[in-house]
Amino acid sequence: MMLLKMHGANTAAVLGKKLGITGEAVRQQLVRxxxxxxxxxxxxxxxxxxxxxxxxxxxxGHSRFPDTHAQLTVQLLSSVRDLLGQEALDTLIAARENQTRELYSAALNQSDNLSDRLHRLAELRTAEGYMAEVEVDKNGTFLFIENHCPICAAATACQGFCRAELNIFRELLGSDVKVEREEYILSGDRRCTYSVQRPDAH
Incomplete structure (x- = not known):
C-alpha cells in the first residue's frame, strides 16, 4: 500500500520488482x-x-494513511467560523502560517542552493506526514511532491490552509524562484505537486 501511495497505480510485476519479490506474490497480497x-x-x-x-x-485505502485528528479538526474549524466569523478563522490560519514559516526558515537558511533547500524542506514535510520528495523533470525543473496530506479533512473544509502552504513555499524558496502548483489532491489528483524553478534556469 505504501508503494501505491508513493508512486500511484502500477502492475503487480513492477511492484514486485520494487519490493524484491515475485509479481505473483504481490498479486496475491493485492487480491487480499x-x-x-x-x-x-x-x-x-x-x-x-x-x-x-x-x-x-x-x-x-487512502484513508488508512493518517489524517491528523480529522473529525475533531473539521468540527473546530466549523465552530470558529460559525461562532466567531470568517475573519477569526483567517486570523487562526495566518497564525499557523507564521509559526510554520519561522520553523522552516530556521532550517532552510543554512543553504543558498535551491536543490539543498528543497530536499531539506522535503525532510521537514515528511516528518509532518506529507511523504514529500523532490524530483527533476526532463527540462531540469524541480518537482516538489507531497504524496499524502495529513490535514486533508481540514484543508477540504477550509482551503485557506492550502493557500498558506503555497505562500510559505514561495517566500522561503526566494523571490527569484517560481513556484506553481501542478497537481492538487483536492482537485482529485493523487498527490500535490509543485514545479520549482528559477526564471533563468533554462
Whole structure:
C-alpha cells in the first residue's frame, strides 16, 4: 500500500520488482487487499499484446494513511467560523502560517542552493506526514511532491490552509524562484505537486 501511495497505480510485476519479490506474490497480497476494499484493479492497454492489470488505492485505502485528528479538526474549524466569523478563522490560519514559516526558515537558511533547500524542506514535510520528495523533470525543473496530506479533512473544509502552504513555499524558496502548483489532491489528483524553478534556469 505504501508503494501505491508513493508512486500511484502500477502492475503487480513492477511492484514486485520494487519490493524484491515475485509479481505473483504481490498479486496475491493485492487480491487480499482488494477483498478488504483497500485497492482496486483495472486493465490498461499499452501497444500490442494483452492489456496489463493495474492496481491502485481506493478511497478507503487512502484513508488508512493518517489524517491528523480529522473529525475533531473539521468540527473546530466549523465552530470558529460559525461562532466567531470568517475573519477569526483567517486570523487562526495566518497564525499557523507564521509559526510554520519561522520553523522552516530556521532550517532552510543554512543553504543558498535551491536543490539543498528543497530536499531539506522535503525532510521537514515528511516528518509532518506529507511523504514529500523532490524530483527533476526532463527540462531540469524541480518537482516538489507531497504524496499524502495529513490535514486533508481540514484543508477540504477550509482551503485557506492550502493557500498558506503555497505562500510559505514561495517566500522561503526566494523571490527569484517560481513556484506553481501542478497537481492538487483536492482537485482529485493523487498527490500535490509543485514545479520549482528559477526564471533563468533554462
Amino acid at each position: 487487499l482488494n477483498e478488504e476494499g483497500l485497492v482496486a484493479s483495472y486493465s490498461q492497454s499499452r501497444g500490442v499484446g494483452r492489456p496489463s492489470q493495474y492496481w491502485d488505492l481506493t478511497p478507503l
